[in-house]
Amino acid sequence: MAASMSPEERSLCEKYSRAITLSEVESRKDPENDPFCSKYKARELLKEIHSTLRNLYAGEHDTDEGDGEQPLDGAEGELGGSACSGDSPAGLQAARLGVIEYHLGLNHVETEELSAGEEHLMNCIKLLDKYTISQENISVFIQARNQLGILWAGRDEIEKAQGFLETAESLYIRYMKEDGQPPMDLSDFFLAEEEKLSEQERTKRFEMAHTYTLYYLAQVYKNLEQFEKAGRYCHTTLQRQLEFNHFVPLEWAINAATLSQYYITKSCYMEGRHCLAAALVVAGLAGDVPSEAAAQESETESEKREQLRQKRAEIARCWIKYCLNLLQDAKKLLEDNIGELDVERQVEQKARRREQEEEKEKGLKSAILFGSSDTYDSILALEEKVSCIYPLDFEEARAIFLVGQNYVNEAKEYFEMDGHVTDHIEVLQDHSALFKALSFFEEDCERRCKMHKRRIDMLEPICLDLNAQYYLLICRQLQFELAETYYEMMDLKLVVANKQDELDAHTIKKFNHLCMSSIKYYKMFLDSVKTPDGKFPDKLEDDVLRPALVAKFRIARLYSRIISPDSGKQLENLNKSLECYCFVVEYCERNPEAKKAVETELELSEEMSGLLPLKIERLKMKMVSSN
Template sequence: MASLNSAEWRAVCDKFTTAQNLSEVESRKDPATDPFRSKYKARELLREIYCSLKSFEAGEGENESGAETGEQRPAEQPVDGEKEDGFGRGFSGDSPAGLRAAKLGAVEYYLGVNHVETEELSAGQEHLMNCMKLIEKCSVSSEIVSLFIHVRNQLGILWAGRDETEEAQGFLETAESIYLRYMKEEGSPPTDMAEYFTTEDNLLTHQERTKRFELAYTHTMYYLAQVYKNLGEIERAATYCHSTLQRQLQLNQYNPMEWALNAATLSQYYITKGRYMEGRHCLSAATVIADLAGEVPSEAAAQESETESERRDQLRQKRAEIARCWIKYSLNLLQDAKKLLEDNIGDLDVERQEELKRVRRGEEEEEEKGRKSAKLFGSEDTFDSIASLEEKVRCLLPLDFTEARAVFLVGQTYVTQAKDYFEIDGYVTDHIEILQDHSALFRSLAFFEEDLERRCKMHKRRVDMLEPICNDLNAQYYLLIRRQLMFELAETYNEMMDLKLTLANRQADSQSLDNHTIKKFNHLCSASAKYFQMFLDSLCSPDGKFPERLEEEVLRPALVAQFRVARLHSRLICSAPAAQLDNLNKSLDNYKYVVQYCEAHPEAAAAVETELELSQEMVGLLPIKINRLKAKMATNN
């Protein structure tokens, strides 16, 4: 084969450099009408290189035993203090044969990537498999380990793109095991594939080799995270995702906004597992790294090609998406605390609260220990900023109103940020989901509030933010969202009604309620019944007929709404017997519906066990009450 510094070999190296530039730089400038122009030019150069290598091989004939005809592998010389022992610096069998196989395999690899990038997947797979065949007889030495990993990464990506997840898993796990074995037995930075086609004066430094090799393994971990997610191995996927994000920061190879979004997304996994310390750390890191966008902290960021206005809009959107993840963090923290502290009827269990407060000091100490042992993100430049942000946000479950309010205020701050981008005009669904989360934050905070009047005001805030949206939404296009809002408004008015009645009974000197309280109570009761009925009406056909059989997704909400309407009509306070009789009859009709529907569809009973039992009881009791009222009315007349 041509010597390392011969004119022939320099020509090959020049072609390779040009091909790389066409693929990685010039291709980003290709017009939309000819998007693969530079890729095709690079392909032709790679084919020429392949032919040259075969020509060199033929020219050598059978002389494989003595001294080489001039060529030496650049990496066969110790670089920066590397040793020639250990894992095996040479190839199995003849070094020249292994060398030719590696170079030809590398060209096949680059051709495979080229075809995949130009959407010619079958041809790409063929070239990648050719690469595998060429190098499969070579030992995994420092001269070829990088190629081993890269080709398996690409095949893993290729099969994952075809939804052949287990096939992809095999290639990627093999790449991982090759990396781990090499690092255990050798550890020094191996030859990079690009060095197969370079002159002696252009070899990579020790640091550059290290960075490229570690980046290849980072890609392995990234794609394994996707594979495990698709296989349903969520915890394993989260572990690989976390490690990938760490490595990207360490190698300074990341797009700030993309990294931040991935970290924020990972936080949602930790939140669902109740691992709020890790979730908070991911979100804090996401916020800090997102603030770097607009600067150029990495090579990846420098390669962006969007126009400035598009870029600014994308940055705003992604920061708003991170804000939404913070909202979920705050909301889940409050909701988990509520579940921990509530008794069997949904009220605050004071004894449980005091017990948890007594052990809180130990929890805080454990939290600090856990934080020190956790896998933390950040370099020296960003770690302090991340830690500073974490200190402003709790990760322990709040146990009283003061602690809950601190969590609530964090969530509400990010609600404002998210709504600033996801405005109702243009982002209807997103805007409403943010409002629903804001409403849920108020509901969770209200659980901790001992003052019933203030608690009622919190629910009023929920009504004020949701009611106008619900009434203005187009029922044709946003039917499902309107149903959600109707049901939530009905439940909110119902909670306010119960609070007002409890408050009035506490304040009243006698059993009777004053007219103002009765009027307020009836207003809340009627408003709740109205929205439950609106929800039920939304289930009707265009001709106004209620469905004979309820779909599974609305079965429980519909039966609960019927039950609640029945109960609300029976609770209305009326001085006129005729109005009272009318309300009782409406109440009985709704209770009967629940009972009769479950009799006609026995499978529905399991969805509303408590409501069905109470409805059956009321169907037996209400007729007696109605008959007594009728008799009283007849006597009075």
């Protein structure tokens, strides 16, 4: 401490320094049976400082504040409403006292005494609200409101949290517009002149406080379901963390990857790709994954290996979603009313795409870029490996598919079946969906069938081995997807068959196998929704209503498609088909609210319920006449 400081001032500074050390450093070593002992010691020191400063403040500030034992209750008004300036002696003492009120509030919150913490934080705000914003008080103004925002968000009082945080944001904007000089940091009030922070460090800490404001606001807007605003604030937060070099690489990377998923849902693929590329580059700053041998020798290395592998696998999964959604959105853009590729639309989109996308990319690049000069080139290099525009033909789609498939393989290295059952299966389902999306762009029916066969090969073994008692929802998903996949293959084989003059025995056998396999998995799905005594429920739950009725409808169609030279077998299959069509019709008659869920299927079921009996009668008559 400087020799010019009075003994009393020196004592205050030493107590403050000790309180901060206790609270921020020594508290980490507190025993489990007394987790707040250092925080309590810090509180006592802060109380002593508070008492001394309050007496000084009361002596210098001629207001009716009550006796020294009462909380400071200044009227809460708009900042700047007082004649006192922030750098007046009274204003400076108020700012010092406000800093201690802030620390006491934070101390109580950290020791789970929320009401007391709120009281001290509000005392801080009320005390400083009497003065115009200035270099002395702006930092504590903002940080007190940040803490109150966190406190009320923790109580699920999101609107109250929003109010404090939005005020903190507006205070920052106003200060930067009216002053903009590096403000005093909270610690500066209790340091000798020569020990005070540099302007650069003050700026960094002040900007960091504002970054926290934006971060908390992003969470608030997310909870209020203002997702576009939440995404914008999250993006700004990530930009500022990089700009001021205040981030933990893996944490930042996961947040950026998570933000990419928001952009993907909005079909903003350039922004999503940039977030994911930045996530990979920043995650790389955390270092290389330790070898398995190193992990076995050291617990620290083992923890690091696990964390790095997990986070990078999570980023890989976000990349998979990026590629999958890009392919699926392109499919929606190009498909006709029966879900097939519309060639005219494809030609039209190719003609207009290039010009539009180039203009869009130029306009947005400057607004969304992450990274510094050290990382920017690496981020751009990753971006160039995958397109952010809709693929319009098979080759473009295949390039995106291959990127997605590489990330599938990377994710599976960590999310193995042994220990990560649900995650492993979800990755496989995404892999299957990538093949399905790619198949849309393939014109050759046989090659499309092979893509669907790959889906079956990856999902069928797991579906048959998985215990439905523990993984009912996943089993249902797999059963329905396998049924649909076999169904799509059947439709494709039907297209091929219709081009042939005569079907050979092998083609018929293959076609019938696809029909029966689809029926098998649809039935497995339907069995899973039955009651314990094996009966179909009178009323289906909302989550299985449409899938169950669609399954019945498709089983009906599949039975009618089976090729058999045996008239008796044909009659049996047609009766089974009629039974399923009638089931859909009768269920919707008993439960009229179900009609909206299956409008198309219901209309066709009603039609077939009228036509099939005639076909069945004709077949019966033919059988009688042939005998």
